[in-house]
Amino acid sequence: MMDYMGSDVTVVNSARVSFGKKIPRGRIYLTEKDENLIKYLAKHKHMSPFGHCFATFHVKAPIFVARQLVKHKFLRWNEISRRYVDEEPEFYEPKTWRGRSKDKKQGSDGVVYPKAETDFIGYTSLRVYKELLEEGVAPEQARMVLPQNTMTEWYWSGSLDAFADMCNLRCASDTQYETRLVARSIGDQMKRLFPVSWPELVKVNGYQKEKLEDINKWEDANPVNQAWYDGDGGELFE
Numbered sequence: 001m002m003d004y005m006g007s008d009v010t011v012v013n014s015a016r017v018s019f020g021k022k023i024p025r026g027r028i029y030l031t032e033k034d035e036n037l038i039k040y041l042a043k044h045k046h047m048s049p050f051g052h053c054f055a056t057f058h059v060k061a062p063i064f065v066a067r068q069l070v071k072h073k074f075l076r077w078n079e080i081s082r083r084y085v086d087e088e089p090e091f092y093e094p095k096t097w098r099g100r101s102k103d104k105k106q107g108s109d110g111v112v113y114p115k116a117e118t119d120f121i122g123y124t125s126l127r128v129y130k131e132l133l134e135e136g137v138a139p140e141q142a143r144m145v146l147p148q149n150t151m152t153e154w155y156w157s158g159s160l161d162a163f164a165d166m167c168n169l170r171c172a173s174d175t176q177y178e179t180r181l182v183a184r185s186i187g188d189q190m191k192r193l194f195p196v197s198w199p200e201l202v203k204v205n206g207y208q209k210e211k212l213e214d215i216n217k218w219e220d221a222n223p224v225n226q227a228w229y230d231g232d233g234g235e236l237f238e
């Protein structure tokens with residue numbers, strides 16, 4: 001989390017302005033009536049009052065995760081550029097390989113132990129990448145040999161309702177595990193900032209009970225690379 005603006009009080013005041021009313025200045029807690037208003041707004045999809053609250057995250061994740069998350073058009077996105085940066089890249093390395101699911105939409109199921117030489121992740125391409133740079137090739141072209149598990153980072157900003165839309169899709173069980181981790185981390189922080197609004201907006205099955213640690217327990221052998229996610233979200237957000 002880099003920055004945020006607004007609170008549940010902002011949501012209530014934005015809605016009450018229609019009647020020329022607002023929570024008295026200085027009161028930062030919500031009454032039951034205020035909470036019921038937020039519930040009503042979320043239930044009936046009156047989304048505009050949620051659009052006055054904002055947050056900014058600095059996310060670090062593999063390119064294949066970023067490639068999925070960038071599709072959320074209402075969240076503003078500024079990403080590191082390997083045209084300009086040619087420092088040694090970091091790579092996400094799964095500790096286990098998940099099997100192909102019979103249900104295509106589910107993506108993966110169970111664990112497999114492939115004989116294929118998975119050492120290719122990073123190391124071969126890293127060697128070629130460095131050689132190309134040493135031979136004078138421009139970073140904007142040399143980066144073509146880097147794989148999808150290369151780590152990238154971006155600033156991600158948007159309104160409370162836009163982040164909730166993203167989490168409703170990306171915390172669901174049909175979203176790829178690694179992508180869910182990012183969405184869930186953001187969700188956990190948004191819930192702390194907007195404790196009344198967030199649970200009303202994000203209604204994914206099991207979401208309120210599930211915690212980041214539970215997602216990690218989803219596989220005994222955790223495929224998350226500790227280099228980019230250390231279990232408490234601390235590595236994801238600077």
Ligand SMILES: Cc1cc2nc3c(=O)[nH]c(=O)nc-3n(C[C@H](O)[C@H](O)[C@H](O)COP(=O)(O)OP(=O)(O)OC[C@H]3O[C@@H](n4cnc5c(N)ncnc54)[C@H](O)[C@@H]3O)c2cc1C
Pocket residue numbers: 071072073074075162165166169170174175
């Ligand atoms: C499990 C899963 C699998 C996916 N698979 C694929 C895939 O195979 N290929 C692929 O390309 N994408 C895929 N996607 C991405 C998906 O198609 C959406 O692009 C992505 O989820 C962003 O959703 P969104 O457009 O609702 O989000 P946002 O862009 O954040 O939009 C939020 C909401 O704003 C409104 N809105 C957005 N844009 C407009 C507009 N131009 N005009 C009017 N209203 C608008 C809509 O109500 C929208 O729901 C997948 C997503 C998920 C969750």
